[in-house]
Amino acid sequence: MIPTRTLLVLLAACGPSVSYAPFRAAPTPRVVPADAVEVFAITPPCPFVELGLVDAAQGYASTAATMAAMRARVGRHGADGLLMIDHHHRRLHRDGGVAYRAIAIVQQCN
Numbered sequence: 001m002i003p004t005r006t007l008l009v010l011l012a013a014c015g016p017s018v019s020y021a022p023f024r025a026a027p028t029p030r031v032v033p034a035d036a037v038e039v040f041a042i043t044p045p046c047p048f049v050e051l052g053l054v055d056a057a058q059g060y061a062s063t064a065a066t067m068a069a070m071r072a073r074v075g076r077h078g079a080d081g082l083l084m085i086d087h088h089h090r091r092l093h094r095d096g097g098v099a100y101r102a103i104a105i106v107q108q109c110n
Contacts, residue, residue, distance in 0.1 A: 014059060016066040018073045022052040026078025026106050034072035038107075046109035051079050054104055058097040061070045070102065079104035 027049060039045075054074055058066045074082060086101040 016056055016061040018054065018064070018066075018069045020052055020054050020055045020073050020077065020104065022077065023042075023050055024042050024052075026051055028106075029076070030078045031081050032075035032078060034068060034075050035068045037071040037075045037079060039102075040065060040081060040083045044081060044083065044105070044107055046107045048081065048083075048089070048105040048107045051077060051104040051106060054082065054102045055101075056098075056100040060097065063098070066098075066100065070100065074104035077104060079106055081105040081107050104106065 051074070054070055055064050056070050063068075070082060081104075082102040083105055084102045085099065088099055
């Protein structure tokens with residue numbers, strides 16, 4: 001039987017992994033709730049400031065869980081948007097899945 005602690009570590013390892021590389025701090029320091037971070041497939045209609053680069057590996061997690069993790073990560077840095085710039089299937093990696101790349105942004109709508 002697998003100890004509970006080991007099982008929790010194994011389950012966490014199956015989730016998405018998200019990394020964030022900042023370009024600059026948000027113009028106004030704040031934390032944005034994950035559900036308030038918008039995801040864009042095309043350039044947003046408002047001007048925006050780029051805050052950083054986000055990379056995520058889906059692994060065995062769902063797309064929804066991966067997007068939620070990305071939104072939560074950038075929201076902690078003050079971003080209110082994710083501009084998706086790339087995604088591809090990770091065929092050569094042992095767990096397959098999809099990799100995503102996005103720019104964390106702060107929209108400057110008036």
